[in-house]
Amino acid sequence: xxxxxxxxxxxxxxxxxxxxxxxxxxxxxxxxxxxxxxxxxxxxxxxxxxxxxxxxxxxxxxxxxxxxxxxxxxxxxxxxxxxxxxxxxxxxxxxxxxxxxxxxxxxxxxxxxxxxxxxxxxxxxxxxxxxxxxxxxxxxxxxxxxxxxxxxxxxxxxxxxxxxxxxxxxxxxxxxxxxxxxxxxxxxxxxxxxxxxxxxxxxxxxxxxxxxxxxxxxxxxxxxxxxxxxxxxxxxxxxxxxxxxxxxxxxxxxxxxxxxxxxxxxxxxxxxxxxxxxxxxxxxxxxxxxxxxxxxxxxxxxxxxxxxxxxxxxxxxxxxxxxxxxxxxxxxxxxxxxxxxxxxxxxxxxxxxxxxxxxxxxxxxxxxxxxxxxxxxxxxxxxxxxxxxxxxxxxxxxxxxxxxxxxxxxxxxxxxxxxxxxxxxxxxxxxxxxxxxxxxxxxxxxxxxxxxxxxxxxxxxxxxxxxxxxxxxxxxxxxxxxxxxxxxxxxxxxxxxxxxxxxxxxxxxxxxxxxxxxxxxxxxxxxxxxxxxxxxxxxxxxxxxxxxxxxxxxxxxxxxxxxxxxxxxxxxxxxxxxxxxxxxxxxxxxxxxxxxxxxxxxxxxxxxxxx
Numbered sequence: 001x002x003x004x005x006x007x008x009x010x011x012x013x014x015x016x017x018x019x020x021x022x023x024x025x026x027x028x029x030x031x032x033x034x035x036x037x038x039x040x041x042x043x044x045x046x047x048x049x050x051x052x053x054x055x056x057x058x059x060x061x062x063x064x065x066x067x068x069x070x071x072x073x074x075x076x077x078x079x080x081x082x083x084x085x086x087x088x089x090x091x092x093x094x095x096x097x098x099x100x101x102x103x104x105x106x107x108x109x110x111x112x113x114x115x116x117x118x119x120x121x122x123x124x125x126x127x128x129x130x131x132x133x134x135x136x137x138x139x140x141x142x143x144x145x146x147x148x149x150x151x152x153x154x155x156x157x158x159x160x161x162x163x164x165x166x167x168x169x170x171x172x173x174x175x176x177x178x179x180x181x182x183x184x185x186x187x188x189x190x191x192x193x194x195x196x197x198x199x200x201x202x203x204x205x206x207x208x209x210x211x212x213x214x215x216x217x218x219x220x221x222x223x224x225x226x227x228x229x230x231x232x233x234x235x236x237x238x239x240x241x242x243x244x245x246x247x248x249x250x251x252x253x254x255x256x257x258x259x260x261x262x263x264x265x266x267x268x269x270x271x272x273x274x275x276x277x278x279x280x281x282x283x284x285x286x287x288x289x290x291x292x293x294x295x296x297x298x299x300x301x302x303x304x305x306x307x308x309x310x311x312x313x314x315x316x317x318x319x320x321x322x323x324x325x326x327x328x329x330x331x332x333x334x335x336x337x338x339x340x341x342x343x344x345x346x347x348x349x350x351x352x353x354x355x356x357x358x359x360x361x362x363x364x365x366x367x368x369x370x371x372x373x374x375x376x377x378x379x380x381x382x383x384x385x386x387x388x389x390x391x392x393x394x395x396x397x398x399x400x401x402x403x404x405x406x407x408x409x410x411x412x413x414x415x416x417x418x419x420x421x422x423x424x425x426x427x428x429x430x431x432x433x434x435x436x437x438x439x440x441x442x443x444x445x446x447x448x449x450x451x452x453x454x455x456x457x458x459x460x461x462x463x464x465x466x467x468x469x470x471x472x473x474x475x476x477x478x479x480x481x482x483x484x485x486x487x488x489x490x491x492x493x494x495x496x497x498x499x500x501x502x503x504x505x506x507x508x509x510x511x512x513x514x515x516x517x518x519x520x521x522x523x524x525x526x527x528x529x530x531x532x533x534x535x536x537x538x539x540x541x542x543x544x545x546x547x548x549x550x551x552x553x554x555x556x557x558x559x560x561x562x563x564x565x566x567x568x569x570x571x572x573x574x575x576x577x578x579x580x581x582x583x584x585x586x587x588x589x590x591x592x593x594x595x596x597x598x599x600x601x602x603x604x605x606x607x608x609x610x611x
């Protein structure tokens with residue numbers, strides 16, 4: 001197999017593994033690791049060392065740097081209100097507790113020498129955004145635990161990696177006369193280089209963006225250049241301090257208000273998905289089956305000690321005297337999966353120690369990957385149920401954020417609210433907002449595209465966006481902005497007007513899913529409302545089924561939503577094809593005036609609930 005074929009195969013398998021994981025609602029890392037092990041040590045299709053040679057280590061290091069930079073871009077200082085001290089303790093005192101427990105377990109359970117056990121313990125102090133962030137999106141924990149876990153998972157990576165570097169250097173220079181002085185100097189160089197170059201890189205980029213020195217099509221590439229330069233320069237001053245530099249750079253960019261970095265954030269999110277897939281497959285493909293077998297039963301016991309002794313002790317030490325509820329502390333104890341940083345650091349150090357003649361160095365990689373697999377498997381498959389049992393999982397979010405507060409939007413919001421589904425209306429028109437408030441509806445007076453709206457809106461229980469304004473461009477921009485928050489599959493917009501709009505081009509790629517049916521434009525719906533059409537929620541029963549509903553209301557009725565007996569909201573769209581609601585469901589539809597319906601053939605009476 002040629003190198004080009006191997007590279008393409010890594011990309012293909014990585015993308016497929018993540019798509020399958022998304023479809024099956026499984027942690028993607030499990031499938032990525034399994035894929036790497038199959039194509040590497042089992043069938044020998046991909047050999048990362050032969051493929052990249054000496055470039056493997058810098059490629060992995062730079063990829064991890066970009067992943068951590070993207071993670072830093074997701075951190076908001078406002079999330080630390082009331083929890084900053086806990087995060088600080090987790091990445092200092094808690095990290096030390098994890099380090100000690102993991103090192104002791106590695107020595108007594110795995111039989112490693114104290115030096116190698118200490119290095120493994122340092123490597124396993126890191127968690128990482130590659131696993132934490134997808135799990136948090138799945139669980140959607142309420143309260144403080146979400147921000148705490150996100151900050152811990154990103155900030156602890158450069159700290160843990162640097163602790164591993166110091167341990168690694170102590171192993172190699174064990175005979176030196178003053179190791180404490182060497183460690184102190186290394187820490188000072190790390191802090192100065194990491195913070196200095198990270199802040200400097202962010203400052204340069206912000207200045208260039210706000211003065212429009214960089215055209216939009218070059219913003220992402222210039223950002224990549226600055227991230228790479230900061231990472232390499234910091235590493236040249238102190239090895240592995242570059243991870244701190246790129247994390248600091250991302251945090252500074254995320255929390256400044258002088259330049260818009262949203263296009264950069266979107267590009268980095270897409271790049272992160274690709275890098276994570278490639279890195280996990282490449283690193284797991286380097287594993288040796290013999291080493292994994294040797295890890296065996298002692299390895300499983302080691303993972304359990306790290307999970308059920310190390311993590312609880314870490315959280316107990318870090319939350320002592322805090323205001324966190326015990327349910328929140330218990331969830332923190334149940335959430336510390338390891339990710340790409342641990343895998344990459346272990347792979348690099350194992351190779352260096354083997355070259356230095358350290359016999360047990362080859363056990364670092366299977367021990368680390370065994371811990372990654374064990375923690376991701378247990379935490380990933382149980383996180384949602386544990387959060388629900390502790391009362392920390394946000395329930396399914398059937399609620400809707402409606403762009404527009406005109407009569408149609410108000411009618412939809414009132415009908416859904418009457419069915420127990422939360423609806424929030426957003427509009428810049430003060431009269432529309434006032435009318436909605438008079439009807440008892442939840443509202444936000446402001447521009448859906450405004451900068452502060454994300455901070456001001458309470459989106460608890462909201463999982464879908466309905467863009468219902470008369471302006472097709474505004475609808476598209478709203479979908480574009482909130483599609484990242486709700487996922488594009490849950491962002492809907494009215495079909496564009498057929499005349500006078502560039503969006504009416506059938507080849508135009510709409511950013512959101514089309515609502516209802518292709519002819520249900522704003523003007524068409526508005527005309528129906530003015531003609532006396534009304535929104536109705538019609539319950540279906542065994543005697544009044546969907547066929548009876550169609551017989552009563554005819555083909556002109558416009559079904560909009562189906563609400564299941566469990567309260568789940570299904571939005572009707574053209575691509576859904578034929579809808580088949582069942583008994584116990586409610587159909588929300590726009591129906592003709594009564595006199596029009598009276599001309600339809602007789603059918604069982606519909607137990608309707610007018611809006």
